[in-house]
Amino acid sequence: MARQDFNDLLWFLAVAEERSFTRAAAKLGVAQSTLSHAVKQLEARMGLRLLSRTTRSVATTEAGERLKNSLAPRISEIETEIAGLMAYRDKPAGTVRITLSEHAMESVVWPKLLPVMRGYPDILLELNVNDGFRNIVEDGFDAGVRLGEALEKDMIAVRISADWRLVAVASPDYFANRPIPDHPHDLMAHNCIGRRLETVGRLYAWEFEKDGHEVRVRVEGQLILNSSPAMVDAALNGYGVAFVPESLVDDHIKAGRLRLVLDDWSPKFAGYFLYYPSRRQNLPAFSAVVDALRLR
Template sequence: MKRDELGDLAAFLAVAEERSFTRAAAKIGLSQSALSHTIRRLEARLGLRLLTRTTRSVSPTQAGERLVETLRPAFDGIEARIDALSELRDRPAGTIRITCGEHAAHTILWPALERLLPLYPDITVEIATDYRLIDLAEGRFDAGVRLGENLSDDMIAVPIGPLVKMIVVGSPAYLADRLMPITPQDLTDHACINLRLPTRGGLYVWEFEKDGRPVNVRVDGPVIINDMTLMVRGAVAGLGLGIVMEDQVAEHIAEGRLVQVLADWSPPFPGYHLYYPSRRQPTPAFSLVVEALRYRG
């Protein structure tokens, strides 16, 4: 294969995965006109139409999808072998991409990386905050962060944080004229701040447990959000009860701005885990990041 043919295939893969000539051009450092010419040249050489273009989107044709399925493992293998060459360097090097939620990024990843990265200037860590459950391969991520340890069999889960609690809180002003909820079912008589799940689009069903008995409750209220920081602000403002990470509201509770309710229905559960494919051959840089994040409490 000629050198420019390999480049054409890489350019096609970028467009097919980004579903956009604009984003793909920025990703690989080409102008849009040069990228369009490259794709036309590849399609002419293969005698196949690989992409369907509209004014708003770009998507692979059936032939294009088959080519993506062929190219992605091949390019992943090349990248993995190139990363492995870092073992021959005097110092670990490379870029590690991690997808996680904002809470984990602030409370777990950032403190660990502040300690690690000054010691290894050739390592770069990219943190992409997203509440959705991202497919690592599709998003080109090396690892992700998720609560709990229940993952598919082809994933390795490394604990990176302590046990956590989701607790229900409300402001004293909100609770002043209302009956304090005693059981989760009592929440149906309260205004609650709903959380929209980004992955499936539905509303989060509040989860509780007591004496090994789980109870799930659908709540209603004046606000629906998809940001836990806004959940806290809404609860402090008295818009309704919110369900949040305990550490997110510890200061508010200590200073009297919020009150915890249903405490006996909020047991701790496994905290954040770093997960990555078991088939992955860790590079020295990746192994250092994993060890820096590993929870040893």
């Protein structure tokens, strides 16, 4: 049967269950004559008599009873599922998928979403750690997290962190027999801990800026990693100079375990933003996540 005939099936089911065109019409909110005509049309299309009609009662034929018994549980299942979906409008529930970098997750997103997980047990949160630029629509994500400078113009962006910076650090032991760099180009003489960019496959060129003068340095060294915490650990163990988010090394610098260099060459840049493709009405689960992450 064509899709447009499904409504006739629902009307037939109402008559079969009520055993009355009058009661079924009142239940459905349609005229009795309209309901009777629709059922007759259904019988004509199927080539089967579904109802036995008398002046006092309506009963299902054998074919009508079989159709009723087949339809009733399926319609009930659909109604139950729709009712469950409608509940999403009223309380945070369901899955929220976000793609983000390791640093964004550990420094911003996870600490802010812990209370959400505790407060809304019906929310299922999936955080996909990936430093590459993902297409959140094609890859099935609800949102992503990127630095402000990397946002696409057609996305809705919500700031979730303050501005921050990358800093160059190494252990005091590493600098014990090596000169302290005064200019980014001095790093070329040092053993630097490299980072390979997942998006393009090449090593990241360290970016510095001072008084409007930008400098990029393609450092070299015997160690290449793709994890900021691992780079910090390598620097703490004297393997070289690391270029990492300041928040990861601030305590180590204060405690003297790491030494900050080229401080005046490390300006702040736009922090993290949550981005998503539309301002359409979002489910409460997504709205709860956005509200928790929003920078205040």
